[in-house]
Amino acid sequence: MIEIRNIHKTFGKQKVLDGVNIFAHKGSSTALIGTSGGGKSVILKILLGLIEPDEGEVFIDNVKVSHREPGRTLSRIGMLFQGSALFDSLPVWQNICFKFLKGTEKLSSKDAKELAIQNLEKVGLNYKVANKFPADLSGGMKKRVALARAIVGNPKIILFDEPTTGLDPIMTNTINSLIREIVETMDVTTLTITHDISSVQQISDNVALLDSGRIRWEGKSKELKGSKDPYVFQFINGKHNGPINVN
Ligand SMILES: Nc1ncnc2c1ncn2[C@@H]1O[C@H](COP(=O)(O)OP(=O)(O)OP(=O)(O)O)[C@@H](O)[C@H]1O
Ligand SMILES: [Mg+2]
Incomplete structure (x- = not known):
């Protein structure tokens, strides 16, 4: 179980997270999508206890994550870092x-x-x-x-930060299938950041859209493409105009 409760984070003058709430029940798979620079990786680092939020709390299987003891959290979470980070x-x-x-x-x-x-x-x-x-x-x-x-x-919790970015479509499909297989056989709770809309359905049942520091839409992955929500519509169709500020 992953619970992110009212997280706020500002770097210097830049407010990156402005009250983020995400709940992922045990055994569920959730994709986190959103604009580049929107704060998705910061959310994962807060979950790992590597960055301290200004406000709000994070729980992994009902245990509060403390930035003072990141080692304790890290040992219970599997993490694939953006760009592999080997x-x-x-x-x-x-x-x-x-x-x-x-x-x-x-x-x-x-x-x-x-x-x-x-x-x-x-x-x-x-x-x-x-x-x-x-x-x-x-x-x-x-x-x-x-x-x-x-x-x-x-681990019972696995976080994936852009597991397929930079790969060709065939390798993307292979990695996504592996992730799906792992999720199903290991009985884990996963949170996956991706920019690839076609990957969302393949790797997760649920999806949350982050924009300007807040979750603007949450739902089932299979509802994403047909959603009439203006944030979702703008994001998945790559439109310039809409509620998401793209400057
Ligand atoms: N340790 C830090 N110190 C200062 N600013 C930071 C720090 N970490 C992240 N930021 C800033 O917070 C914002 C969000 O960064 P983050 O890496 O979470 O974006 P992202 O949503 O993962 O983007 P992308 O999709 O491009 O990976 C960026 O403007 C970034 O410069
Ligand atoms: Mg990122």
């Missing part, structure tokens, strides 16, 4: 098992590598990829490795 200096297996290489859940190198290989297989990659470095991988492979890192350790 550590260039670490081989793939260490990237995947990063959270098990130190701290209270530390595994031996042998066990961590084995776990990494099991998760590589789940995302359709061969065990040989484990020893490669991010620079040796294509964009699609990096996304798969980032996906493996997000699911390692069977």
Whole structure:
């Protein structure tokens, strides 16, 4: 369960979030869409306890997220960062098992590598990829490795920040299918940021549209395309005119 309650956040003079509320019940999948620079990634960072909101609260499975203890939250959440965000200096297996290489859940190198290989297989990659470095991988492979890192350790909450941006349509479809499969087999609660309207239905049952710091529309993914809501209409048709300020 993810509960975001009345979150406000200002950076300098820029008000980025102005009372955001999102509720995702256990086992649900929600897509978060909205204009570039609208604050979507900031919401995920607040959920992880990496950024402190000025006002409002966030709960993961009824436990309040504290920015003072981000480690505690991070260990319970799987996260795919925008642009994959792999550590260039670490081989793939260490990237995947990063959270098990130190701290209270530390595994031996042998066990961590084995776990990494099991998760590589789940995302359709061969065990040989484990020893490669991010620079040796294509964009699609990096996304798969980032996906493996997000699911390692069977978290019950997974956040995806633009999992398919920059991929060709076929690879986009492959990654979306993998995400769907993972969501269904792992019984997780997911929140996915995407710019790709056609991905929304594939990866999530619910959708929320963020604009100017607020959720302007919420509904079922399958209602998105037929919605008469002016925010939704403008966003999915890429119109210049409408309630969304595009300057
Ligand atoms: N740590 C920070 N310090 C100052 N400003 C920040 C910080 N993080 C984000 N911002 C600002 O907050 C706004 C929202 O950023 P955010 O990355 O959440 O947008 P986004 O909706 O994820 O956009 P995109 O779709 O392009 O990824 C931007 O104007 C950004 O410059
Ligand atoms: Mg972003």
